[in-house]
Amino acid sequence: MKLVSVRWCSWVVLAGLAGLAQAQTEVSAKSEAQSLACLVKPSDPPRFPARHKLDHGFGGMRVMLTFSKPDAAPQVEVLFNSAREDMQDEMHRYVRQYRLPCLTPQDGAVQAVQEFSFTNTDRDATPLPAASRKAGPPFCLVMPRRDMEGWSSFVRQEVEHVVVTATFTGDGQQPPEVKIIHSTGSARAEAAVRARLAEYRMPCRTGQEAAQSFQQQFSHFPAGHRRHVFKREAFGLTEFLGMTREPRQLKALYDFQSMGCPFKVTYRVYGGAVPNEALVRGPKDPNRLPFLSWLAGLQLAFRDDRQARDLFGSELQIDVPCGLLDLKGEAS
Structure with missing residues (x-):
């Protein structure tokens, strides 16, 4: 299922209101341009x-769009990005055609925030991290504009995976601290991953926030490799359990009525x-934690090591x- 969702966030601001906190300020009497009533979008x-x-x-992606002329495309500032290069190209192609023809000098520059989600799966779309959080600092990771380079010319004709944790501790202009927690890649692959992560930024940080960490996987599949993939990515619980090792031997007792059922597990x-x-x-x-821990401990019944490597992550x-x-774990 190919899906691109485009969502306007609930705040629009005028020139002079800088920063996300100010961007949420209510404007009592918005003009036609300030409310984006005349926005022209591509068909x-x-x-x-x-x-x-x-x-x-x-x-x-979450982007800040700034309209300063009625007959010009908006300036684009990336606030969050986890999209690969071709997805970013599609977003830029789309917003380059925006116009705000009713914009007047009295309006000043009009800013608006818009979100784009790209997915091609039967799983539910993963929501973007909130722009602000009451319980902690916002997660505003911005990955580079271009896709990772370096693996395309590798001589090694093997599937390679590198899994890292990255931690931001300073302000948003400092790269994260990187730790490799699993790797089947060469030293060259690991160096390419570290170089890639050195370009990551978290622009909403000031340096006063608590450390923020995330985990990311980088994978390389050689040219011509016929990769195993899941044709579907959404399964019922019984169907999923049937994909695990020795499903008839499983023992479990869980009452989903106490867990706020139904629910979806990633x-x-x-x-x-x-x-x-x-x-x-x-x-x-917390009622779901024992069940989720049990699920995480199950292993899928891979056909062979190659299939396991291909489906890793x-x-x-x-x-x-x-x-x-x-x-009850009865073989019958």
Whole structure:
């Protein structure tokens, strides 16, 4: 399912109101331009730039658009970016055609924030991190404009994975501290990953916030490699359990009525070298923690080592229904 969602955030500001906190200031009497009532947009919406039939890539962007002339495209400032280069190209192609013809000198420069989400999967779209958080600093990671270079010319004809944790501790203009937590890549691959992460920034940081960390995987598939992928990425719970090792031997007792059912689990497949991840997006419910821990401990029944390498880091969605899960581990 190819989907590009485009969403306006709820705040629009005038010239002179700098920064995200001020950007949320209410304007009591907005003109036609200030409310974007006359905004002219292209008729062709953004498209998911599929690289191949089973391209399950995804990414998101949050951008600040500044309109200063009625007959000119807005200036674009990237506030958050997890999209690859071709997705960014599609966003820029789209907003370059925006115009605000009713803008007058009395309006000043009009700013607005818009979000773009690119996905090509049957999983639910992953929401962008909130622009502001009551419980902590906003997560405003900005990845480079261009895709990573360096692996395309590698001589090594093997699948390579490098998984890192990156931590921002200073202000937003400082690169993160990087730690490699798993690697099947060469020294050259690891160096390319470190060089890539050195370009990451978190512009909303001032240096006074607590440290912010994230985990990211980098993978290289040699040219001509016929890669295993999941044709689907959303499964019912029973269907997912049938994909694990020795499903008839599973033992579990969970009452989903006590967990705010139904709910969807985001499951990242690693397979032993790195612990699998199972989480529910949104508010945390401690009643789900034992079940999520049990899910994360399960291993998929890969056909062979090559399939396991190809699917390393893949993300699935598990739809958990209401009811009782009672598995007694009986082979029959």
